[in-house]
Amino acid sequence: MSEFLSQHPRTHTCNQLTKTESGNEVVLVGWVQGLRDHGGRRFIDLRDRYGITQIVFKPETDAKLHARAHELRSEWCIGVAGTVEDRIGNGGSPNLKLKTGEIEINANQLEVFSEAQALPFMVEDHIDTHEEKRLAHRILDLRRKPMQDNFALRHRVVQATRRYFDKNDFLEIETPMLVKYTPGGARNFLVPSRLVPKNFFALAESPQLFKQMFMMSGFDRYFQIVKCFRDEDLRGDRQPEFTQIDVEMSFVTEKDVQAMSEGLMVRIFQEALGVQLQTPLLRMTYDEAMDRYGCDKPDTRFGLEHIDLTSLLSDLQSGGVPLFEQTLANKGMIKAMVLPKAHELSRAELDKLEDVVKQLGGQGLGRAKVAESGTAWTQSPFAKVISAEAIKAINEKCLAKDGDVILMQMGRPKLVHTVLSGLRLHLGAKLGLISNGNQTTWNLLWITDFPLFEYDENQKTYAAAHHPFTSPKMGDENLLKENPGACYAKAYDLVINGNEIGGGSIRIHDPVVQAKVFDALGISKEAQEEKFGFFLKALCYGTPPHGGIAFGLDRLCMLLSGSQSIRDVIAFPKTQRGVDVLTGAPSPVDTKQLRELQIITLP
RNA sequence: GGGGUGGUAGUUAAGUUGGUUAUAACGCCGGCCUGUCACGCCGGAGGCCGCGGGUUCAAGUCCCGUCCACCCCGCCA
Secondary structure, three states: OOOHHHHOOOOOOOOOOOHHHOOOEEEEEEEEEEEEEOOOOEEEEEEOOOOEEEEEEOOOOOHHHHHHHOOOOOOOEEEEEEEEEEOOOOOOOOOOOOOOOOEEEEEEEEEEEEOOOOOOOOOOOOOOOOHHHHHHOHHHHHHOHHHHHHHHHHHHHHHHHHHHHHHOOOEEOOOOOEEOOOOOOOOOOEEEOOOOOOOEEEEOOOOHHHHHHHHHOOOOEEEEEEEEEOOOOOEOOEOOEEEEEEEEEEOOOHHHHHHHHHHHHHHHHHHHHOOOOOOOOEEEEHHHHHHHHOOOOOOOOOOOOEEEOHHHHHHOHHHHOHHHHHHHHOOOEEEEEEEOHHHOOOHHHHHHHHHHHHHOOOOOOEEEEEEOOOOEEEOOOOOOOOOHHHHHHHHHHHOOOOOOEEEEEEEOHHHHHHHHHHHHHHHHHHOOOOOOOOOOOOOEEEEEOOEOEEEEOOOOEEEEOOOOOEOEOOOHHHHOOOOHHHOEEOEEEEEEOOEEEEEEEEEOOOHHHHHHHHHHOOOOHHHHHHHHHHHHHHOOOOOOOEEEEEEEHHHHHHHHHOOOOHHHHOOOOOOOOOOEOOOOEOOOOOHHHHHHOOOOOOO
8 A cells, every 4th residue: 555645645636726835845646647758857747637737857856756757657646746836937838728837846756556558548638539449448538527527517417406406395215226017118127036036126217106106195395316227229318227307296287397397407507507597498389399390309499490281282282293192192291391592502412311311211302492483493303293373382381482492291290200300400400500519509498288198000009198197188088088199198398409308297196087098098907907006006095186207317417518428428328239338238147046036048 | 120320550540443561640669858738859569451251363442241339210108
């Protein structure tokens, strides 16, 4: 063990010392960030979590020490004792980029705590290394300032959250992670039980039922910063284990939950970024969002809104275009988006949009360039067949002027929306319509009035759009039996710059209504009892009206930090395949242990 | 499950119609250097071209398969 620290305890961090401390004897510890060896003057940048301080080794201070400094290498972990000196007074020049740039430490003691091998990549702010390598050497990656900043920010978000809810009388209570397996919804990770052989726990997808039972227990206001687990395919903003800020309140309406959530956002943005949000936030119904953006999490920082031409073309007998006619006959939808002349794209660039459309699953991209004072189309496959009346009507409906290009998608509504909203985001980025970097715009909005159910074409059944404990809108419970597809839900999502950051709802507190929803979902009485019997029973002892919300902490931190990936705000994330390349998880286990669990694996 | 992009030195990349010894920058190693802070100068080492097969006189380059990473669709109540 090193005696150095007992004789020379750390006196300062590497971001503290200024000319005020000139002449002081200090001790700094940290990592060698860089070396500049001038023979008679050896400089190193010493880095710790807080910043960087220059150390200088001089032969006239200690010839032996000066010689030893020659051996130092990048990322060695060292301790230095020395005198704070004014750089200018020493004949040097200040480094205005550093807070400590006017001073340096003239070293008189050096301790090498630990050497470092040659590095797989340099520890610097802007690295251009494949993520695979960063993950494999995560400790080096995490030493980089942008990563250190990300986790400091995440800490501030978490602390702000705890302070906010504490101040508002919420109780932070933990819920189980090993929970009852319930099929439906996200796929569960399974954990075999040794004590109850051949039976499995699921890792909790969310604490949904537990937090509702807290309300039945009379806890009134609950929150938790909690890990959740979902065994689904990964994305840049999805990890198999992730963290939610989970919230539930009794005796509230949608507005109450939203107001409490807005207060949280105000506090987080204030404490994490120093940004003042304006509340109340904007609200948009799900139907409006789908109509204008084809998406339930629209990025409202730019235009390029969608225009629905379906009824217009229906009125015009498809304008004589066979493709439109076919679409309408198949109960399809026709939507358009206008690319303004101001953002004119070359024909080659427009052709490339076809590839984008195909990647999104579309067949192709209908397009038309408006000409002759809005009476004609050029560069369009439809131009030859479409009626003059239809051209004029579409141009007017799209408010398209000469030189604008109308982009069209048609077919099944779901696909039209996927393709056209994907194309919209692509164009927003390509045309530079989304501000980024320092000039950050924060568009927060609520999406409200979601449908209660979605029809599953494959299964030929309804599925809960949010989850099956979501309350129907007032009056819609009467539709549950006859027309479930027409029911709306007391559900809401919080969207920030096109990212779904939170989602919640008012829950069902009436066991009769809850049973009706299960019926509509096609879950038999027996299955209801088997899967949710404990919960249905719990509902029967005086359940308060209640509702809540859950926020994706990782996504929120990703946005606030300006990170491109959720992995940059998770210390040890998994890759796209759900693998931890650092530790090698998942891995095979001993057959002895499998036998104990009464599990065999297929060859 | 499907589509796309990529994998060449420690790192990031270049590598022509297949053709001698596979380049460069940074990093690394050695030397010089008393005011640097992207220090500078001189010298040097470093390669299973992801992996496996095939075509060919000859493959980093062409073909087939496969693995890995990233992005997207499906999926994620």
